[in-house]
Amino acid sequence: MTSGLVVHAEHSDAGSIYVAPTLPTALDALHDYGSAGAPLAGGTWVMRSPIRHEPLKPYYVAIGKIPELSAIRIDTAAVEIGAAVTHAALAAALTDLPEFGVLAAAAGRSANPAIRNMATIGGNLAASDFAAADCVPALLCLDAAVEVASRNDSERMSLVDFLKVRSTLSPGRLLTRIIVPRTERKTAHARLPLRKSGDYPVAIVSLSVNVDAASRVQAIRIAVGSVEPAARRWWRLEAALLGCEFDPPRVADIAAELTGEFTGRDSVEVPAWYRVNVLPSLVRRAVATALGS
């Protein structure tokens, strides 16, 4: 690394932080640090490492001041989101794009205002142990792709594939960009926190749909978050709904028949079965919201 501020730790129990001014310097630093280093964006996940009984890395590369990672580009074909864009900035940027209502809701209603001002979209996707991330199911139902860069190359892959490999990405690789295609669609994001807001959702259902003039489903993508350790598409429900009337109670009934494929995660907040049992209700709410969008 040739420029940027490096703040070294005086003791071994906390990380040194390199504030990278550009993407190449960040990738260089991550390459040099190898498995001893990690990116640091909003800090809302990394800084809670002690609570999870995880040691801090010796080295962090702060990426929040890199201009291209903090930019959102909206054109006719796609929306491209830098990995260090905060939830608050993303929600604000999508206000006038109704086809992105699901993502605006996910980014704009997660956690609380101060956290939304710090937490980044890249952190939401890259934190493989964060099951309740709102933006992951939202981006899954929008068929998003991501770009992962290293010092020597850059690779584009679907978000579905990224979620499979994110916990085993080799050191030096950094999620840099999220690309979401623009198409006409109705979308919705339904989440169930234990309080009205401000805590992690028990379960999340995100969907995007196209219906015909008779309100029958032509195309649909449904993603479920927070129920299992990682968010995923609900492929069987999507297949079952093709050609069906897009009616909230009807769709919820079909969902109820298919919840058996989920194995809920147990936690101190709620038992595993509860996360699964609320899914039909969340699907019903999501369908009703999408019909009104």
Added chain:
Amino acid sequence: MVLSLSVNGDRLTSIANPATPLVDVLREEFHLTGAKPVCREGFCGACMVLVDGSPAPSCLMPAALAQGCEIRTVEGLATNGALNPIQQALEASDAVQCGMCFPGMVVTLTHLLATTPVATRDDIRAALTGNICRCTGYERIVEATLLALAARRQEA
């Protein structure tokens, strides 16, 4: 390496490790104990400070990343000993109970008053999503904020 931080208008130095949460630097080195490290997860808001004018949970901000920012804690909100409008309203409304959450509440509501002069009851509740109080039930806090907003509109 020594960290150089701007806190309540003062330039202060810290020898903390770079990833030390800002709240610990504020309290342990600068003896600004208004911000409270309670949940250390960004949920409770007791450690809220203003960073470049916006509320931020100081438990989740590495001290190194606070360099170059203007940090304002609850100790820096009163000017020349005069309480700011939300502090005055909270006192006048007898809204303060145990005090654990209140520095964070004051920080968040100071920002709300500055940025959303026409805030509604729902806006206030939404702004306080990240500030948890276990004593008051919030109603007096919300009422005090509405009073402060009304007073500000009368002055304008």
